[in-house]
Amino acid sequence: MREPTDTSLRRALRRAGDGRALDVTEAAVLLDARAAALDELLAVAGAVRDAGLADTGRPGVVTYSKKVFVPLTRLCRDRCHYCTFATVPHRLPAAYLERDEVVAIAAAGAAQGCKEALFTLGDRPEERWPQARAWLEERGYSSTVDYLRACAIAVLEETGLLPHLNPGVLSWAELQRLKPVAPSMGMMLETSATRLWSDPGGPHYGSPDKEPAVRLRVLEDAGRVGVPFTTGILIGIGETLAERAESLFAIRRVAREYGHIQEVIVQNFRAKPGTAMHGAAEPGDDEFRCTVAVARVVLGPRMHIQAPPNLSDPAQRLRLLEAAVPGADAVPRAGEVAGHGGAHHARAQDGYRGHARTLVHALPVWPRRRRAPRPHAHRSAARHARAGRPPRRGRRRSQQSVYWGRHSRRPHSNADTWRRPGCVHSQHGDARAPRRSGARHRRRGAGPRRRRKRGDHHRDGGRRPGRD
Numbered sequence: 001m002r003e004p005t006d007t008s009l010r011r012a013l014r015r016a017g018d019g020r021a022l023d024v025t026e027a028a029v030l031l032d033a034r035a036a037a038l039d040e041l042l043a044v045a046g047a048v049r050d051a052g053l054a055d056t057g058r059p060g061v062v063t064y065s066k067k068v069f070v071p072l073t074r075l076c077r078d079r080c081h082y083c084t085f086a087t088v089p090h091r092l093p094a095a096y097l098e099r100d101e102v103v104a105i106a107a108a109g110a111a112q113g114c115k116e117a118l119f120t121l122g123d124r125p126e127e128r129w130p131q132a133r134a135w136l137e138e139r140g141y142s143s144t145v146d147y148l149r150a151c152a153i154a155v156l157e158e159t160g161l162l163p164h165l166n167p168g169v170l171s172w173a174e175l176q177r178l179k180p181v182a183p184s185m186g187m188m189l190e191t192s193a194t195r196l197w198s199d200p201g202g203p204h205y206g207s208p209d210k211e212p213a214v215r216l217r218v219l220e221d222a223g224r225v226g227v228p229f230t231t232g233i234l235i236g237i238g239e240t241l242a243e244r245a246e247s248l249f250a251i252r253r254v255a256r257e258y259g260h261i262q263e264v265i266v267q268n269f270r271a272k273p274g275t276a277m278h279g280a281a282e283p284g285d286d287e288f289r290c291t292v293a294v295a296r297v298v299l300g301p302r303m304h305i306q307a308p309p310n311l312s313d314p315a316q317r318l319r320l321l322e323a324a325v326p327g328a329d330a331v332p333r334a335g336e337v338a339g340h341g342g343a344h345h346a347r348a349q350d351g352y353r354g355h356a357r358t359l360v361h362a363l364p365v366w367p368r369r370r371r372a373p374r375p376h377a378h379r380s381a382a383r384h385a386r387a388g389r390p391p392r393r394g395r396r397r398s399q400q401s402v403y404w405g406r407h408s409r410r411p412h413s414n415a416d417t418w419r420r421p422g423c424v425h426s427q428h429g430d431a432r433a434p435r436r437s438g439a440r441h442r443r444r445g446a447g448p449r450r451r452r453k454r455g456d457h458h459r460d461g462g463r464r465p466g467r468d
């Protein structure tokens with residue numbers, strides 16, 4: 001790509017301001033906007049954001065999420081050069097959190113007002129670490145994904161929190177199996193630049209799950225399965241501006257094709273001590289805001305764009321609001337269990353004090369994903385998400401069938417349950433809901449419905465089985 005010039009920058013700004021569709025080259029040019037050009041770009045992006053909020057009847061709203069982190073395992077088969085989350089087995093008391101520990105963390109969060117359990121974990125640790133494999137085998141699970149599913153069901157049914165799953169790369173079949181137990185899932189694309197994965201010394205070299213083609217395939221499969229999905233880009237890991245723009249366009253293409261991307265995160269690289277990239281340069285404040293603004297312009301007014309507030313200081317968070325972020329994410333750091341609920345709200349308010357915007361809590365699955373026929377949260381998970389809405393005006397809280405921080409008053413007994421070896425209470429064995437017609441016939445004492453064959457109509461005198 002040619003170097004951006006003043007003329008190309010002015011032209012791209014004018015087109016963005018006019019609401020014209022940008023191409024990758026123009027987006028890459030805008031990613032280089034600084035000083036007065038950056039101010040102009042921020043104004044355009046802010047107007048796009050505000051138009052989207054007004055269109056959905058939420059003008060001036062900033063959302064945040066009350067969530068508790070559940071670090072299911074810190075083992076991972078990948079070796080990202082900037083990662084501080086993954087570690088080695090001998091530094092951990094156990095390869096995974098026990099199921100009871102998971103429920104205890106979620107229950108502590110629920111007691112303090114959290115609505116969401118954000119499962120964080122490494123990618124398929126059992127394929128690299130024998131300790132992880134042995135831990136799962138001892139408990140009868142064949143993979144991390146199987147165990148994650150069991151824990152998500154436990155959290156959903158025992159605490160009422162909505163699981164948001166981040167297990168990394170998943171197959172189509174795994175997405176199908178996880179969909180009924182989680183209203184939303186996520187996986188960062190990070191970058192579409194293959195060279196950062198394939199070239200020795202690149203930040204993703206040696207990490208099989210970070211191949212961009214594999215991650216794009218997961219985004220597409222999530223779209224085919226219809227999972228409300230969060231993804232995003234990681235900026236400042238060595239990608240060029242053109243590659244950054246291409247990553248945003250790759251997300252936009254998938255989002256437009258399947259309509260399942262509900263949130264895009266723009267995450268800034270931070271050089272953390274103890275990592276291979278501890279000496280690498282971090283993206284500056286202007287570069288970060290510029291990227292958020294370009295993401296807003298490229299992805300349009302209706303996309304939820306989020307910048308992780310735990311990677312910015314309070315002043316920077318306010319500046320990010322000007323860069324067209326409607327979503328704040330007032331989260332504690334991974335593993336931090338105390339201080340949710342009220343503390344969340346207080347922290348989020350602190351971060352945005354002095355800004356004329358309304359702070360609103362958001363569930364992990366956005367309302368239009370709960371209602372849309374497709375892509376949508378699975379009916380079992382959506383029922384839990386619907387129950388998470390605030391009580392209607394004029395209706396006593398006790399009249400709600402389910403409310404947060406307590407156990408369900410009307411337990412969702414038909415939420416499907418994974419059949420673990422030896423488990424006798426599984427209803428369906430897998431992700432299918434019970435067949436209503438069969439249940440109706442059993443109630444009438446007619447026995448399960450048998451498959452009708454050609455000619456039955458004449459044999460039973462035209463009557464349907466089970467009817468008088």
Ligand code: SF4
Pocket residue numbers: 076077078079080083084085086121122123168207209
């Ligand atoms: S995939 Fe990379 S960033 Fe994620 S936990 Fe594994 S090593 Fe860390």
